[in-house]
Amino acid sequence: MLKDITIGQFFPGNSLIHRLDSRFKIIMDIAYVVMLFTASNYLGLIAVGLFMILLYIMSGVGLRLVLKSLRPIMPLIAITCILNLFFIRGSGEPLLNIGGVIMIYPEGITTSIFMAVRIMFLIIGMSLLTYTTSPIELTDAIERLLSPLKKLHFPVHELAMMMTIALRFIPTLIEETDKIMSAQKARGANLDTGGLIKKAKALIPVMIPLFVSAFKRANELALAMECRCYRGGEGRTRMKQLHSGLKDYIALAVMAVFFAELILLNIYIPYLGIPYMVP
Amino acid sequence: MSVIELKNVTYKYSAGTPFEAVAVNNVSLTVEKGEFCGIIGHTGSGKSTLIQHLNGLVKPTFGEVYIDGENIWSKDVDIREVRFKAGLVFQYSEHQLFEETVYKDISYGPKNMGLSEEEIDTRVRAAAESMGISEELLERSPFDLSGGQKRRVALAGIIAMEPEILILDEPAAGLDPIGRESVLSRISEYHKKYGTTILLVSHSMEDIVRFAEKVLVMNKGEVFCHSPTDEVFARQDEIIKIGLDVPQITRVIMKLRQKGIDLGSDIYTVERAKERILEYMAKGRIC
Numbered sequence: 097m098l099k100d101i102t103i104g105q106f107f108p109g110n111s112l113i114h115r116l117d118s119r120f121k122i123i124m125d126i127a128y129v130v131m132l133f134t135a136s137n138y139l140g141l142i143a144v145g146l147f148m149i150l151l152y153i154m155s156g157v158g159l160r161l162v163l164k165s166l167r168p169i170m171p172l173i174a175i176t177c178i179l180n181l182f183f184i185r186g187s188g189e190p191l192l193n194i195g196g197v198i199m200i201y202p203e204g205i206t207t208s209i210f211m212a213v214r215i216m217f218l219i220i221g222m223s224l225l226t227y228t229t230s231p232i233e234l235t236d237a238i239e240r241l242l243s244p245l246k247k248l249h250f251p252v253h254e255l256a257m258m259m260t261i262a263l264r265f266i267p268t269l270i271e272e273t274d275k276i277m278s279a280q281k282a283r284g285a286n287l288d289t290g291g292l293i294k295k296a297k298a299l300i301p302v303m304i305p306l307f308v309s310a311f312k313r314a315n316e317l318a319l320a321m322e323c324r325c326y327r328g329g330e331g332r333t334r335m336k337q338l339h340s341g342l343k344d345y346i347a348l349a350v351m352a353v354f355f356a357e358l359i360l361l362n363i364y365i366p367y368l369g370i371p372y373m374v375p
Numbered sequence: 376m377s378v379i380e381l382k383n384v385t386y387k388y389s390a391g392t393p394f395e396a397v398a399v400n401n402v403s404l405t406v407e408k409g410e411f412c413g414i415i416g417h418t419g420s421g422k423s424t425l426i427q428h429l430n431g432l433v434k435p436t437f438g439e440v441y442i443d444g445e446n447i448w449s450k451d452v453d454i455r456e457v458r459f460k461a462g463l464v465f466q467y468s469e470h471q472l473f474e475e476t477v478y479k480d481i482s483y484g485p486k487n488m489g490l491s492e493e494e495i496d497t498r499v500r501a502a503a504e505s506m507g508i509s510e511e512l513l514e515r516s517p518f519d520l521s522g523g524q525k526r527r528v529a530l531a532g533i534i535a536m537e538p539e540i541l542i543l544d545e546p547a548a549g550l551d552p553i554g555r556e557s558v559l560s561r562i563s564e565y566h567k568k569y570g571t572t573i574l575l576v577s578h579s580m581e582d583i584v585r586f587a588e589k590v591l592v593m594n595k596g597e598v599f600c601h602s603p604t605d606e607v608f609a610r611q612d613e614i615i616k617i618g619l620d621v622p623q624i625t626r627v628i629m630k631l632r633q634k635g636i637d638l639g640s641d642i643y644t645v646e647r648a649k650e651r652i653l654e655y656m657a658k659g660r661i662c
Contacts, residue, residue, distance in 0.1 A: 278465065283536070286455065305470055
């Protein structure tokens with residue numbers, strides 16, 4: 097049920113990946129995404145994939161979780177595959193031609209596989225960041241990385257605080273939704289069957305109590321923060337300071353070398369059977 | 376006739392993941408029709424999970440659940456019918472209120488049963504009355520009521536379905552003494568009036584011994600015992616050993632026994648303690 101959602105979930109551990117400075121992890125995660133999109137042939141894609149697998153092995157996050165995180169995006173992958181399969185026009189003869197409307201070219205097949213693998217690698221790779229970094233560390237890092245924007249009067253601290261609170265309350269609200277759903281089911285609510293409108297209507301008895309309690313919680317939290325004299329980011333110190341060390345710079349260097357290699361790979365082996373792509 | 380029967384029920388949370396945990400371990404038990412059974416156990420002893428098996432909210436990993444002699448997970452049973460038969464009131468049940476008026480909220484369950492308008496109306500009014508909700512409250516918004524009133528409205532919402540079995544998870548938790556008393560005594564009255572089978576989960580020994588005829592003690596997912604109240608409290612040493620409390624008065628009597636004044640081991644209400652102490656004094660053994 098709802099409890100089985102793994103995307104954005106943190107799994108505590110003590111691996112090297114877990115211990116890296118979260119600021120560096122975010123930068124490397126962004127670099128990973130750029131890298132993935134620079135890889136324009138299968139060789140590059142495989143290289144990125146191997147790199148990712150290596151990182152997962154180092155982090156000790158299980159294979160089962162990886163597969164679980166993919167489940168929600170399966171429809172997206174399927175749609176991308178189908179679009180690429182039917183709309184890519186190749187140079188040679190089509191493999192399948194039904195009345196000149198549906199035409200499948202070999203290029204279409206290779207591109208759709210390429211796209212599917214790329215999206216999967218994207219999700220799996222990005223998940224590693226949230227699997228190995230606690231939400232608090234993550235928002236701290238975002239606050240620090242965005243801090244130059246403070247000069248432009250951008251409310252960086254407030255934004256980070258809102259993210260922290262939102263992340264903190266996701267599991268609480270999921271648990272609460274589960275409870276309210278069970279309570280209404282015990283009163284004979286039928287949440288699973290019926291058409292779209294019927295289903296939406298059946299959710300009212302769940303949504304209203306959920307909103308009521310969410311507002312109540314927000315109110316109580318605001319009051320509790322005020323009682324402890326919360327005054328925003330000005331002059332606020334932290335209990336846990338972020339420390340970057342040698343290991344972080346080494347990790348960044350490894351990433352840079354790998355990136356350079358990938359660019360070389362792109363230059364020397366351009367386009368492995370992929371004429372153009374629908375992203 | 377037994378109205379509830381569990382056969383070797385085991386339930387595992389998050390089966391097949393690193394978070395797997397056994398919540399209910401090989402539980403077999405029968406509850407007779409019209410029984411008022413108290414369920415006690417430590418936090419995490421599996422009582423909440425156990426009671427959710429009884430109306431099919433939770434499907435056992437192994438084992439079978441029979442309600443009225445019918446296996447609720449066999450194919451030809453509509454699970455919603457089971458839920459109308461075994462009404463479950465959750466902990467902090469006031470969180471489930473959602474309608475504009477108290478009347479509409481109580482009628483949510485009966486409406487889901489597909490009853491006629493008149494039938495719903497009689498049931499709502501009867502349920503409101505047995506929970507002590509006055510006519511004028513019926514047209515108010517449930518969100519304007521006090522905590523104790525909200526709790527009683529939520530209870531009425533289940534009672535209006537007229538279930539054969541009423542299962543209550545900590546119905547008095549978090550209420551002030553007056554609210555507690557009002558909720559518990561109304562449940563007891565309801566039981567006496569309609570003879571409904573009642574399962575009452577509570578942390579408070581005092582509440583259980585006041586109302587329950589039988590007590591089910593859960594420990595680490597297993598049934599420690601399920602017997603008449605007298606027999607359960609005869610084993611008070613064991614109960615304390617598994618980390619549960621006994622009623623305050625039982626503790627006092629135990630201390631007295633240690634000091635050489637034996638008043639008997641079946642004392643768990645103040646009334647009985649008073650009787651015994653007076654008896655004891657009448658025999659002139661206290662100087």
